[in-house]
Amino acid sequence: MINIAQKYLEDRETFQWDRPEKYNFVGDTISAWAQSQPDAIALHWTNSEGNEFKRSFSQLREDAARAAGVLKAAGIGRGDTVLAIMSREARWWEIVLGCIQIGAIVSPGTVQLKPKDIAYRLEAAKAKAIITNDALLDIVDDGIAKVNWPGVRINVDAGERANWLSYEALRKSSEPDFQVADTPADSAALCYFTSGTTGQPKLTVHRHDYPLGHKATGSHWLAAKPGDMVWNLSDTGWAKAAWSSLFAPWMVGAGVFALHCASFDAEQTLEWLEKYEITTLCAPPTVYRILVRRDISDAKLKSLSRCVSAGEPLNPEVIDLWRTQTGLRIYEGYGQTETVLLCGNFDGMESKAGSMGLPAPGISLQVIDHEGNIVDPEQEGDIAIDISPSKKPQGMFACYLDDEVRTASVYKGDWYLTGDRAMRDQDGYFWFVGRADDVILSSGYRIGPFEVESVLFEHEAVAESAVVASPDETRGEVVKAFIILAKGVEPTEALKEELQRYVKNSTAPYKYPRKIEFVESLPKTISGKIKRKELKMQEWEQS
Numbered sequence: 001m002i003n004i005a006q007k008y009l010e011d012r013e014t015f016q017w018d019r020p021e022k023y024n025f026v027g028d029t030i031s032a033w034a035q036s037q038p039d040a041i042a043l044h045w046t047n048s049e050g051n052e053f054k055r056s057f058s059q060l061r062e063d064a065a066r067a068a069g070v071l072k073a074a075g076i077g078r079g080d081t082v083l084a085i086m087s088r089e090a091r092w093w094e095i096v097l098g099c100i101q102i103g104a105i106v107s108p109g110t111v112q113l114k115p116k117d118i119a120y121r122l123e124a125a126k127a128k129a130i131i132t133n134d135a136l137l138d139i140v141d142d143g144i145a146k147v148n149w150p151g152v153r154i155n156v157d158a159g160e161r162a163n164w165l166s167y168e169a170l171r172k173s174s175e176p177d178f179q180v181a182d183t184p185a186d187s188a189a190l191c192y193f194t195s196g197t198t199g200q201p202k203l204t205v206h207r208h209d210y211p212l213g214h215k216a217t218g219s220h221w222l223a224a225k226p227g228d229m230v231w232n233l234s235d236t237g238w239a240k241a242a243w244s245s246l247f248a249p250w251m252v253g254a255g256v257f258a259l260h261c262a263s264f265d266a267e268q269t270l271e272w273l274e275k276y277e278i279t280t281l282c283a284p285p286t287v288y289r290i291l292v293r294r295d296i297s298d299a300k301l302k303s304l305s306r307c308v309s310a311g312e313p314l315n316p317e318v319i320d321l322w323r324t325q326t327g328l329r330i331y332e333g334y335g336q337t338e339t340v341l342l343c344g345n346f347d348g349m350e351s352k353a354g355s356m357g358l359p360a361p362g363i364s365l366q367v368i369d370h371e372g373n374i375v376d377p378e379q380e381g382d383i384a385i386d387i388s389p390s391k392k393p394q395g396m397f398a399c400y401l402d403d404e405v406r407t408a409s410v411y412k413g414d415w416y417l418t419g420d421r422a423m424r425d426q427d428g429y430f431w432f433v434g435r436a437d438d439v440i441l442s443s444g445y446r447i448g449p450f451e452v453e454s455v456l457f458e459h460e461a462v463a464e465s466a467v468v469a470s471p472d473e474t475r476g477e478v479v480k481a482f483i484i485l486a487k488g489v490e491p492t493e494a495l496k497e498e499l500q501r502y503v504k505n506s507t508a509p510y511k512y513p514r515k516i517e518f519v520e521s522l523p524k525t526i527s528g529k530i531k532r533k534e535l536k537m538q539e540w541e542q543s
Contacts, residue, residue: 002350002427004349004350004358004427004428005348005349005350006348007347007348007349008346008347008348008349008358011220011346011348011361012359012361015216015361015362016362017212017213017215017362017393017394018212018215018394019185019209019212019394020185020209020212021184021185022182022183022184022185023183023185023208023209023212024100024101024103024180024181024182024183024208025097025100025189025208025211025247026061026064026097026100026101026180027101027180027181029211029250029251030042030057030060030061030064030097030250031061031180033057033250033253034057034058034060034061036253037057037226037253038056038057038058039056039057039058040056040057040226040227040253040255041054041055041056041229041255042055042056042057042059042060042250042255042256043055043060043093043255043256043258044229044255044256044257044258044276045088045090045258045260046257046258046259046260046272046276047259047260047261048259048260048261048262048265048268053090057253060093060094060097061178062176063093063094063097064094064097064098064100064101065098065101065176065177065178066094066098066171066174066176067091067094067095067097067098067099067101067171068098068101068102068176068177068178068179069170069171069174069175069176069177070098070154070167070170070171070174071095071098071099071102071104071129072102072174072177073170073173073174074129074152074154074165074170075128075129075152076099076102076104076128076129076152077102077103077104078102078103078104078181079103079104079105079188080104080105080128080129081104081105081106081107081125081126081127081128081129081191082095082099082104082105082106082107082127082128082129082130082131083107083109083121083122083125083127083129083130083131083132084096084099084106084107084108084109084131084132084236085108085109085110085111085113085118085130085131085132085136085140085237086108086111086131086132086133086156086236087111087133087235087236087260088236088258088259088260088261089133089156089157089260090258090260091156091167092108092156092236093246093256093258095131095156095167096108096246100189100208101180101181102177102179102181103181103183103187104128105188105189105190105191105205106189106190106191107121107125107127107190107191107192107193108190108192108236108237108241108242109121109193109237110235110236110237110238111133111135111136111235111237112237113136113139113143113237114139114143115139115140115142115143115146116143116146117143118130118139118140118142118143118144119143119144119146119147119149120201121193122143122144122147122149122151123147123149124193124203124401124402125191125193125203125401127149127151128151128152129151129152129153129154130144130151130152130153130154131154131155131156131167132154132155132156133155133156133157134155134157134158134159137155137159137161137164140153152165153165154166154167154170155167156168183208184208185207185208185209185212186207186208186209186398187207187208188205188206188207188208188398189206189207189208189210190205190206190210190242191203191204191205191206191401192204192206192239192242192337194239194337194338202400202403202406203400203401203402203403204239204337204338204397204400204401205397205398205399205400205401206395206397206398207398209394209395210242210247210340210394210395211247211250211251212251212394212395213339213340213393213394213395213396214242214243214247214248214251214340214341214395215251215252215362215394216340216341216360216361216362216363217243217244217247217248217251217333217340217341217360218247218248218249218250218251218252218254219251219252220341220346220347220360220361221248221308221331221333221341221344221346221360222244222248222249222252222254222280222282222306222308223280223306223331223346223347224248224249224252224254224279224280224306225252225253225254226252226253226254227254227255228249228254228255228279228280229254229255229256229257229276229277229278229279229280229303230244230245230248230249230254230255230256230257230278230279230280230282231257231258231259231272231273231278231280231281231282232244232245232256232282232283233259233264233269233281233282233283233284233287234282234284234311239336239337240282240284240310240311243282243310243335243340243341244282244308245258254280257276257278259272264287264290266290266291266294269287269291270291270296270299273299273301273304274299274300274301274302276303277303278303278304279303279304279305279306280304280305280306280307280308281304281306281307281308282307282308282309282310283307283308283309284309284310284311284312284528285309285311285312285313285314285315285318286464286528288307288309288314288318288322288330289315289318289457289463289464291322292318292321292322292325293463293486295325296325296326297324297325297326299325299326301326301328304326304328305328306328306331307322307326307328307329307330307331308330308331308332308333308344309330309331309332309333310332310333310334310335311528311529312450312529312530313332313354313356313432313450313454314330314332315354315453315454315457315458316353316354316454317454317457317458318330318457319332319353320353329345329351331344331345331346331351332344332345332356332357333345333357333360334356334357334430334432336418337397338396338397338410338416338418339385339393339395339396339397339416339418340360340393340394340395340396341360341363342359342360342363342365342383342385342418343356343357343358343359343360343363343365343430344356344357344358344360345357345358346358346360346361352425352427352429354431354454355425355429355430355431356422356429356430356431356432357429357430358428358429358430359430362393362394363385363393364385364386364391364393365383365384365385365386365430366383366384366385366386366415367379367380367381367382367383367384367422367423367424367430368381368382368384368412368415369381369382370382372384372412372413372415375424377423377424377425377426377428378423378424378425378426379423380421380422380423380433381421381422381423382417382418382419382420382421382436383417383418383420383421383422383430384412384415384416384417384418385415385416385418386414386415387411387414387415387416388414396416419435419436419437420432420433420434420435420436421433421434421435421436421439421448432448432450433448433450434448434449434450435532435533437533438468438532438533438536440467440468440469440477440478440479441469441476441477442469442472442475442476442477442478442479442510447479447510447511449466449467449468449479449532450467451507451511452465452467452479452481452503452507452511452512452513453465453466453467453481455502455503455506455507455511456481456483456499456502456503456513458502458506459499459502460486461485461486461489461495461498461499462483462484462485462486462499463484463485463486463487464483464484464522465481465482465483465484466481466482466522466530466532466535467479467480467481467482467513467532468480468482468532468535468536468539469536469539470514470515470536470539470540470543471539471540471543472514478513478514478515479511479512479513479514479515480513480514480515480516480517480539481499481513481515481516481517482517482519482522482535483499483516483517483518483519484518484519484520484521484522485518491518496516499513499516500512500513500514500516522535523535
């Protein structure tokens, strides 16, 4: 056993949630920073062409007021839902803040949506308005036509089209409106469509006090402070953008850095990390995997001092390679669209490679059995949050919109079930096993796909993999690995056998993939998570 560092224990002991009856992020937090540090940089925006601009907190407060004026001029008011289907356009930040300021409900979405997705979201969210860009006008119009939606359409770009309002034109003709809605803390502010693996996405509703739930995200996980600059690579349509591109940095007075580009580019990412004074990098595991495969030992990361990762577990080897090549540690974090940061690696605590870390300050996190009992160390169970009145953390979602059955399904008494499974060791560290429906049962053994994927990644021939259960007459299920090979590696039967031996020699032999299929790509959700369930269904349907 190890001694858990005193600093972490003190942080957990002294941490307290703010629980106001009324709260508005713009009126209470952004306005406060605009007064106390008006000239501090709140947003540093760039694009792939090298254009850039900076906004101070005082300017950001004015931008929110201008967005509020535009929204009201377009007929949008308190309680109305606005779909913001945009990328990292500079106006995204002020539009989200403007919606929050006037008490409208903002529902961010990714630019990868198709007409049927747009149609579903418009109806499911009961949207009053949709705001998007030039590139998506045709797609949105097609989606609108499918359901004959009568709402307000706003184009954030300069293009003109019938039935569409110009955001820029409204911004020029409307006066900034600094009036802040008197919003109860428990009233709806955001609506995120979760990146489900099957079926239609769930509509996760967050309250106005949701940003307060990111107090620990900003201060303990990002470890940001005034003067720091946080670059989060997440798409604005994913709730992770609310974590590290919006609420967490600004809760602690740090700045947000942004790059508006068509897609991730490893070369440009390294160039930007060297060029700009970025202190904190928040990236999904895929980005770290790509970068360490390139070997960035010679990169001049002069300002970078903090690296965090979330979305899905990160392979221990990637963490080790990153530290070897950059001298920096990656602090993993765990949470959901429905929650804030639940568990992670923080300053002042020892890390264990491959572990999810320890519960975040303010979070009572446990591993429980099917009856709701806390299980002993080294026993697998469901990850659950204690939501009893005295322990419920800030930032928990309010409900799945208009879906009482789905909402009730994630609760067991005073526990909220994340849908993930894990084990705790003797020191209290959490170890991810997999999604509750991803665990493979083979000849009585329970096998978590992530452990097998991590071992496969350690082999130089493997760029990425997804491990699922495949039907077997003798064993019920066996491990199957879908593998994307590294550049220049040829798929052969001999390589399959080599990879099988490699896994046998690296972990418990019963976990090795008895089936291997080389593929060019893997199905993923909008937020970049592998759709293991889709691959598993494919296997069972074929059988």
